[in-house]
Amino acid sequence: xxxxxxxxxxxxxxxxxxxSMATFAMILAVPGDPASRIAGPNATPDQVDxxxxxxxxxxxLPLQYLDWLGGLLTGDLGNSLLSLRPVxxxxxxxxxxxxxxxVTALLFGTVLGIVLGAIAALNHxxxxxxxxxxxxxxxxxxxxxxxxxxxxxxxxxKTGWFPTSQYVPFxxxxxxxxxxxxxxxxxxxxxxxxxxxxxxxxxxLEVKDLPYVTTxxxxxxxxxxxxxxxxxxNAAVPVITVIGLQFTRILGGAVLIEQIFSLPGIGTxxxxxxxxxxxxxxQGVIFGAVCVTVLVNLLVDLSYAAxxxxxxxxxx
Amino acid sequence: xxxTETRPDDAPAxxxxxxxxxxxxxxxxxxxxxxxxxxxxxxxxxxxxxxxADPNAQDLKNAMADPTWQHLLGTDQLxxxxxxxxxxxxxxxxxxxxxxxGLGVVIGLPFGLVAGYLGGIVDRVVTLVTDAxxxxxxxxxxxxxxxxxxxxxxNAMIAVGVVFxxxxxxxxxxxxxxxxxxxxxxxxxxxxxxxxxxxxxxxLPNILPPxxxxxxxxVGFAMLAEASLSFLGLGAQPPQASWGSMLxxxxxxxxxxxxxxxxxxxxxxxxxxxxNVLGDxxxxxxxxxxxx
Numbered sequence: 303x304x305x306x307x308x309x310x311x312x313x314x315x316x317x318x319x320x321x322s323m324a325t326f327a328m329i330l331a332v333p334g335d336p337a338s339r340i341a342g343p344n345a346t347p348d349q350v351d352x353x354x355x356x357x358x359x360x361x362x363l364p365l366q367y368l369d370w371l372g373g374l375l376t377g378d379l380g381n382s383l384l385s386l387r388p389v390x391x392x393x394x395x396x397x398x399x400x401x402x403x404x405v406t407a408l409l410f411g412t413v414l415g416i417v418l419g420a421i422a423a424l425n426h427x428x429x430x431x432x433x434x435x436x437x438x439x440x441x442x443x444x445x446x447x448x449x450x451x452x453x454x455x456x457x458x459x460k461t462g463w464f465p466t467s468q469y470v471p472f473x474x475x476x477x478x479x480x481x482x483x484x485x486x487x488x489x490x491x492x493x494x495x496x497x498x499x500x501x502x503x504x505x506x507l508e509v510k511d512l513p514y515v516t517t518x519x520x521x522x523x524x525x526x527x528x529x530x531x532x533x534x535x536n537a538a539v540p541v542i543t544v545i546g547l548q549f550t551r552i553l554g555g556a557v558l559i560e561q562i563f564s565l566p567g568i569g570t571x572x573x574x575x576x577x578x579x580x581x582x583x584x585q586g587v588i589f590g591a592v593c594v595t596v597l598v599n600l601l602v603d604l605s606y607a608a609x610x611x612x613x614x615x616x617x618x
Numbered sequence: 619x620x621x622t623e624t625r626p627d628d629a630p631a632x633x634x635x636x637x638x639x640x641x642x643x644x645x646x647x648x649x650x651x652x653x654x655x656x657x658x659x660x661x662x663x664x665x666x667x668x669x670x671a672d673p674n675a676q677d678l679k680n681a682m683a684d685p686t687w688q689h690l691l692g693t694d695q696l697x698x699x700x701x702x703x704x705x706x707x708x709x710x711x712x713x714x715x716x717x718x719x720g721l722g723v724v725i726g727l728p729f730g731l732v733a734g735y736l737g738g739i740v741d742r743v744v745t746l747v748t749d750a751x752x753x754x755x756x757x758x759x760x761x762x763x764x765x766x767x768x769x770x771x772x773n774a775m776i777a778v779g780v781v782f783x784x785x786x787x788x789x790x791x792x793x794x795x796x797x798x799x800x801x802x803x804x805x806x807x808x809x810x811x812x813x814x815x816x817x818x819x820x821x822l823p824n825i826l827p828p829x830x831x832x833x834x835x836x837v838g839f840a841m842l843a844e845a846s847l848s849f850l851g852l853g854a855q856p857p858q859a860s861w862g863s864m865l866x867x868x869x870x871x872x873x874x875x876x877x878x879x880x881x882x883x884x885x886x887x888x889x890x891x892x893x894n895v896l897g898d899x900x901x902x903x904x905x906x907x908x909x910x
Contacts (some may be wrong), residue, residue, distance in 0.1 A: 321751035331766035443891035445842055447849055448883035453867055455876050554757030558846055563870065572758070573850055576765035584765040592753045599753075 308606050310600060318596065322374060325589045326367050329359075329581050332495035353383065379586035384578055389586035392571060397470055402479070404552050406487030411494030411552075412545060418495070419502025420529070426507060434499060441496025447558040450489035454562070458486060469565045486563045490555050494548050501544040505537035512536075539606065546602030550595045558577065641903040648899020650735070651892040658889065662708035669702035674857065684877065692877055695867065703859055704881055710771070710860040711889070714853070715840035718775045722782020723833055729783075730790025731817055731825070735798055744787060750783040760843055764852045774853035778843045782836050789832045793825035827904035834900055838893035845886050861886045 337354035338345065345353075358366045373380060422434035451455045464485050470478035509515060510533060514564035518532050557569030564570075568587055575583035643649060661668055676696045685692045694702050723860065731743035751759075763777035764770075798821075806816050845862030847853035849869075854860040861882040868878035 315748055317753065320747055321753055324754075326749060328766040331763065333767065416825060426850045439891060439894070440887070443838070443888045443894060445845055445849075445865075445883065445890075446863060447846065447869075448879070448887065451865075451879050451883070455872060455879070472707060491875045550753075550755040551757075554755035557757060557761060558849065561850060572761060572765075573852075576761055576852060577769070579765065579768065581766065584762055588758055590755065591755055591758050595755060596753050 303607065307604055310603055314596060314600065318593070321592050321596075322371055322589065323367065325585050325592070326370050328585055328588075332579070332581065338559045356383070357379070374589065379584035379589070382575075382583050389583050392583065393568060393590055396567050396571050398471070398555075399565050400556055400560070400569065401484055403490060403567060404549075405485055405564060406483045407491035407494060407552050407556075408545075408549070410487050410491035411498055414491070414495040415498025416502050416541075418457070419499040420506060422499065422503040423506035423510065424529070426510075431457055431503075434503070438496040438499045440527055441492050441499075444492065446489050446555045447562055449492055450486065450559055450562045453485045453489055469563075469567075482563075482565075486559050486565060490552060490559045490560075493555070494532055495550055497548055498541065498544060501541050502537065505540045506533055509533055509536045542602055542605055546598055549598045553591050553595065626863055639783040640902055642899060645899035645903060647895050648903075651700040651899065652894040654888070654892045655896065659712060661705060662712055663718055665706045665709055669699075671696060671699035671702045672805060673702040673859070683801070692875070694864075694878055695871060700878065700881055703864060706860070707882070708861045708885070709860050710854060711841060711844065711859060711886070712861070714771060714775050714778075714844040714860065715837050715909060718840040718844065719782060719833055719836045720777035721776065721779030722836060723781070723784050723829065725792050726783040726786025727829060728862055730787040730792075731821060732792025733787070734791035735813070735817060735821060737798075741791075744791070747786045748784040748791075752788070754781075756781045757843060757846055760847060761850070761852065764847060769852045769855065771848075771854045771858060774844055774847040777847070778840050781843065782840070785836065786829065786832065789828050793828045794821055797821065797824050831897055831901040831904060832899035836888040839898065841886065841890050841893065876909055 335350075337359055338350045341350045341353050354360055358369055361369070370380070377390055379393070382387055382392060385392070418434050418437070422431045458465065465482055470482050481618045515528070515532055518528055521530075548550035554566065557572055559565070560567040563575055568591070572587045574580075575587070614617065676698055680693055694700055694703065723795065724870045729744050754762075759781050760774070760777040764773050767773040767776065803820055806820055843880050844853055844860065845865065848860045848862030849866040851863075851866060854863045856863070865879060865884040865886070868875075868882065871881060
């Protein structure tokens with residue numbers, strides 16, 4: 303298992319290198335002279351030069367990249383062009399908000415997805431199945447920010463059940479923290495729940511009628527134990543994969559949800575940075591997000607190996 | 619040399635169009651989705667003729683009105699007819715989604731084709747870059763590209779197209795790998811057909827079905843992505859309107875006229891749903907063919 307994990311981690315190095323190159327290349331995509339564009343139309347040549355120097359644009363391209371990469375390895379993502387603060391500080395102080403939101407959405411989506419998926423699969427072809435599948439198709443097609451607006455309208459503005467926006471740190475008031483995360487978590491987790499529902503349903507359908515399940519059933523095992531012990535374990539593998547894949551979508555969706563609920567997370571930081579073309583911040587956020595995604599995928603792969611010994615043996 | 623033109627006997631029954639159409643017709647839901655997509659495409663193309671009012675005619679005294687017979691879906695913040703604006707915005711939304719998807723396919727397909735067929739170092743490099751690009755959360759990547767290029771509808775389309783490139787590469791490469799050692803390709807190679815020609819005449823037609831399915835599913839996502847970018851103010855800029863930007867401006871007046879937010883959201887959700895159902899239907903109709 304350790305050998306397997308080591309090999310998997312070693313494979314990540316080239317991928318992360320390419321990711322860093324792609325992220326670095328974003329500065330090259332800025333049309334025209336990035337420095338003068340970033341400085342704005344009213345900047346003096348002096349200011350433009352200063353920005354150029356700050357971005358390291360006066361050096362040769364490979365040097366610029368190595369410089370930037372060296373910074374990354376030491377956790378230095380550069381400084382914001384606007385606030386001049388280190389990007390890593392800005393990201394770190396906003397991270398708890400985005401993590402709270404993503405984990406809420408993930409929890410909500412996983413629980414709802416597994417419950418609904420199981421209901422659909424165990425009632426295959428019946429009305430309950432069709433109703434769940436309809437809900438799931440709608441959930442996948444509904445833009446999460448539209449759902450967010452509907453939730454604000456019906457659960458907040460009209461009824462006053464939940465606060466419309468803002469964020470309360472957990473340390474300040476745990477109940478306030480939870481209360482402010484319900485609607486954003488629901489909005490962000492809905493599409494994820496819909497996707498998970500489909501996967502759980504088809505995973506259960508796949509194993510439900512396999513010979514070993516039939517055998518267990520004929521031995522008179524209680525239905526609850528049958529589902530919990532025999533079916534769930536084997537249906538879990540594809541579901542874990544999907545949860546891992548969906549995580550990237552949750553991170554992306556968080557940008558919009560944070561914007562709507564005015565949560566001061568990574569997403570709002572990103573949007574502000576994009577609108578003001580604060581490229582180092584954009585690069586920092588994106589690189590951070592990719593690292594998290596890659597890490598999650600690694601964990602998914604490892605959990606694969608932990609559940610299924612066949613996967614481990616392929617790597618020996 | 620007529621011989622080079624004839625297909626060896628064990629060539630996979632090249633997707634027979636008639637069988638596919640017959641199967642697709644049986645996919646009721648997908649047919650409905652296709653009908654809906656054709657309908658909104660035609661309506662959006664004929665927008666100036668079919669929309670009840672001028673989408674930009676303001677009537678400030680009658681702003682944010684509820685639906686009436688004159689304005690079936692009500693009016694917006696500047697008193698403009700919402701129905702007409704939705705119809706006109708459909709054109710922009712559909713076009714943006716179509717162009718972004720097309721961009722992804724046009725760039726991604728050749729890479730997937732060549733990497734899958736040639737294998738070796740080319741394949742390794744393409745796969746590595748694809749894996750790296752797939753690591754970027756889609757919406758974040760699109761927002762980042764817009765961040766570099768600057769806000770605007772064209773840049774938003776490019777950004778969404780960039781997101782699709784690695785996905786197309788992956789699907790195309792996988793499909794090529796599945797057939798690359800088939801006898802009909804070997805036969806063609808052994809009589810000395812140039813690689814570029816093999817790719818064009820033998821490999822490409824055989825990998826199109828999965829790529830088409832992927833593309834139809836991507837249109838749905840492209841629409842959501844463009845709407846997200848426009849919602850954030852990074853895509854369509856006023857006076858242009860897409861469903862996403864309409865939703866964005868409606869969000870600001872949520873408490874005063876909630877209906878404004880309902881229509882563009884409904885339009886996006888229904889259309890994305892239609893493209894997803896169409897993609898599923900296409901996959902099922904092609905799928906049976908592939909399981910030969």
